[in-house]
Amino acid sequence: MSQEPLAHRPDKPALLVGLLLLAVAAIVGYDASTQTITSNYGLGPTAMPYVVCAGLVVLGLAHLVVAFREGLPRPEEADRSALLWIAAGLAGLIASIALGGGFVLATTLVFACTARGFGRRAFLVDAIIGFVLGLVIFLVFAKLLTLILPSGPFEQLFL
Amino acid sequence: MDTLLALLNGFSVAFEPSKLLFCLVGVFLGTAVGVLPGIGPALTVALLLPVTFKLDPAGSLIMFAGIYYGGMYGGSTTAILLNAPGESASLATALEGSKMAKAGRGGPALATSAIGSFVAGLIATIGLAFLAPWLVEIAVKFGPWDYFALMIVAFVTVSATFGDSPLRGLTSLFVGITLGLIGIDKLTGQARLTFGVPELLNGVEVTTLAVGLFAVGEAFYVASKRFREPEEIIPIKGSLWMSKQDWKRSWAPWLRGTAYGFPIGALPAGGAEVPTFLSYSTEKKLCKYPDEFGKGAIEGVAGPEAANNASAAGTLVPLLTLGLPTSATAAIMLAGFQQYGLNPGPLLFAEKPDLVWGLIASLFVANVMLVILNLPLIGLWVKLLAVPQPWLYAGILVFATMGTLAVNSSPVELGMLFAFGYLGYLMRRYDYPVAPMVVGLILGPMAEAQLRRALQISLGDPMILLENPGSATLLGIAFIALVAPFVMKGLNRFKAAED
Numbered sequence A: 001m002s003q004e005p006l007a008h009r010p011d012k013p014a015l016l017v018g019l020l021l022l023a024v025a026a027i028v029g030y031d032a033s034t035q036t037i038t039s040n041y042g043l044g045p046t047a048m049p050y051v052v053c054a055g056l057v058v059l060g061l062a063h064l065v066v067a068f069r070e071g072l073p074r075p076e077e078a079d080r081s082a083l084l085w086i087a088a089g090l091a092g093l094i095a096s097i098a099l100g101g102g103f104v105l106a107t108t109l110v111f112a113c114t115a116r117g118f119g120r121r122a123f124l125v126d127a128i129i130g131f132v133l134g135l136v137i138f139l140v141f142a143k144l145l146t147l148i149l150p151s152g153p154f155e156q157l158f159l
Numbered sequence B: 001m002d003t004l005l006a007l008l009n010g011f012s013v014a015f016e017p018s019k020l021l022f023c024l025v026g027v028f029l030g031t032a033v034g035v036l037p038g039i040g041p042a043l044t045v046a047l048l049l050p051v052t053f054k055l056d057p058a059g060s061l062i063m064f065a066g067i068y069y070g071g072m073y074g075g076s077t078t079a080i081l082l083n084a085p086g087e088s089a090s091l092a093t094a095l096e097g098s099k100m101a102k103a104g105r106g107g108p109a110l111a112t113s114a115i116g117s118f119v120a121g122l123i124a125t126i127g128l129a130f131l132a133p134w135l136v137e138i139a140v141k142f143g144p145w146d147y148f149a150l151m152i153v154a155f156v157t158v159s160a161t162f163g164d165s166p167l168r169g170l171t172s173l174f175v176g177i178t179l180g181l182i183g184i185d186k187l188t189g190q191a192r193l194t195f196g197v198p199e200l201l202n203g204v205e206v207t208t209l210a211v212g213l214f215a216v217g218e219a220f221y222v223a224s225k226r227f228r229e230p231e232e233i234i235p236i237k238g239s240l241w242m243s244k245q246d247w248k249r250s251w252a253p254w255l256r257g258t259a260y261g262f263p264i265g266a267l268p269a270g271g272a273e274v275p276t277f278l279s280y281s282t283e284k285k286l287c288k289y290p291d292e293f294g295k296g297a298i299e300g301v302a303g304p305e306a307a308n309n310a311s312a313a314g315t316l317v318p319l320l321t322l323g324l325p326t327s328a329t330a331a332i333m334l335a336g337f338q339q340y341g342l343n344p345g346p347l348l349f350a351e352k353p354d355l356v357w358g359l360i361a362s363l364f365v366a367n368v369m370l371v372i373l374n375l376p377l378i379g380l381w382v383k384l385l386a387v388p389q390p391w392l393y394a395g396i397l398v399f400a401t402m403g404t405l406a407v408n409s410s411p412v413e414l415g416m417l418f419a420f421g422y423l424g425y426l427m428r429r430y431d432y433p434v435a436p437m438v439v440g441l442i443l444g445p446m447a448e449a450q451l452r453r454a455l456q457i458s459l460g461d462p463m464i465l466l467e468n469p470g471s472a473t474l475l476g477i478a479f480i481a482l483v484a485p486f487v488m489k490g491l492n493r494f495k496a497a498e499d
Helices: A012-033 A047-068 A080-098 A103-117 A123-143 B002-014 B017-035 B041-052 B057-082 B088-102 B106-140 B144-161 B166-181 B198-202 B206-224 B244-266 B273-286 B299-322 B328-339 B346-351 B353-374 B378-384 B389-407 B411-429 B435-457 B469-498
Strands: none
Touching: A012 A047, A012 B166, A047 B166, A047 B435, A080 A103, A080 B206, A080 B389, A080 B411, A103 A123, A103 B206, A103 B389, A123 B389, B002 B017, B002 B106, B002 B353, B017 B041, B017 B057, B017 B353, B017 B378, B041 B057, B041 B206, B041 B328, B041 B389, B057 B088, B057 B106, B057 B299, B057 B328, B057 B353, B057 B378, B088 B106, B088 B273, B088 B299, B106 B244, B106 B299, B106 B346, B106 B353, B144 B166, B144 B435, B144 B469, B166 B435, B166 B469, B198 B411, B206 B328, B206 B389, B206 B411, B206 B435, B244 B273, B244 B299, B273 B299, B299 B328, B299 B346, B299 B353, B328 B435, B346 B353, B389 B411
């Protein structure tokens, strides 16, 4: 990041936030305009969305102004691979629940991938820890709180 | 006299063995999470909400309050021994505390912060017990317009007045309010912003947002910058006990810290950062040994620590009497009340006196437990800091998933958790505060309901908000609080230039 031309080039993150806020404002406004139920007296369900929409427009425009002035605070360099590992763990979690893989498989994935993201290199050990942790939580919920967490073929063995 | 009777009654609830157990678990957990950097009381309560919703409401709420108080105690340990404040409320403590620890006076630093927290907690809880009934009497007369105005004050102060940038705070708040719009409108049954996704009809779960922003967001954030050198734990040398001199230098800062912490915590402006820094700078000015400041002056630990504990008790005043959360933890605790169908406010004092007064009484119990637990177990707390970071955060994410799945076991909910987590990461990265978003999600729908109720009564005339002295004053305060930071910014710049 060079320092000199910054004064004239808009700050990208601030620009992006500003545009996103305007987009959200448009969605909120559009959604309110398509609503069919109205209230006979007092305020209807569309009033608040329009207020929020107006607020978002103001904030979005303010961000655009900021983008051409001081911009958002500049963050330090992020460790992308760490972020990707954690994201992969969470994606595995969602897939496991959506496809019926069950809670224990999901926690195993989350635990092992997150630990890897934080720099550990013992994937198998971490996977076993995650597996045991998941199993204990599943059993505590099932037996003590009578709440069945999502179960796949493996969890069925314990029910 | 009524207050004393009610409080005595509360103690009879708080001393039930099961309540004592909940309280003990709470303070223990609270201290632990306070000690661990990166996890605060707000996150812990958010993680526990789904687990506790089948348990006894009074017990769970007592546990949450114990976690809140415990977090304030535990944060000081990390601040002193690691120079890495576990909570933003401990930032001021770290300034002098870590210097004391480096100079071999870690023991007295921990002792003055524990005893100071106890003194402050005790005084502030007494303040809470006597202020609450008085406020409740005022709150009974509140109309919907007053409540609406009060929530506007909370919105503005939580997001705009404190924090680095009012623009970023307000943005966070408005995103939260937008999320609060999602779902079926309670008055008319109109579906809003659901885009035909059936899972969205019930709205966004507070726990999903809170756990996503706090737990998942924090995990992403810490992982993204793990290149930094880990902080070293400073071993405690010498005695834990304070010398006569230490006592002499500590008692006044404790009291002054309490005097800052409780009222500021109780204001809708809220937060623990402001009183701790006010206390720090006051002690710096009043100290008889000004040379010691910056090298480990005990006053600089005693004052801020007392202030942050007192502010925790102060925060509970508007939460219990008005249902108004003024800090992230208070916002999540409000969600805790709501999950049992309880709405804090004057009605709760009338309908469930046992629960409210039991909760207040158990705060005294928690305080005593904390001062007893804290110092002898200091070795255990320090060991907690040795848990490898990868396991710590991996464990947090497993608990986060568990919490979300226990509330609503659908992939859509998990997708939202993931999305909120990434949003929380980006917000931390670009210095947007996350607490206003949670407050917006909780208070947004409440404010809308109050406004609509007010306008139904006035037959649609919005002037009712300005014609009522209560709501007019509050809206005036909100307006000043909104404009002040923009004006003050200019003033600050002026001051800085003068220096």
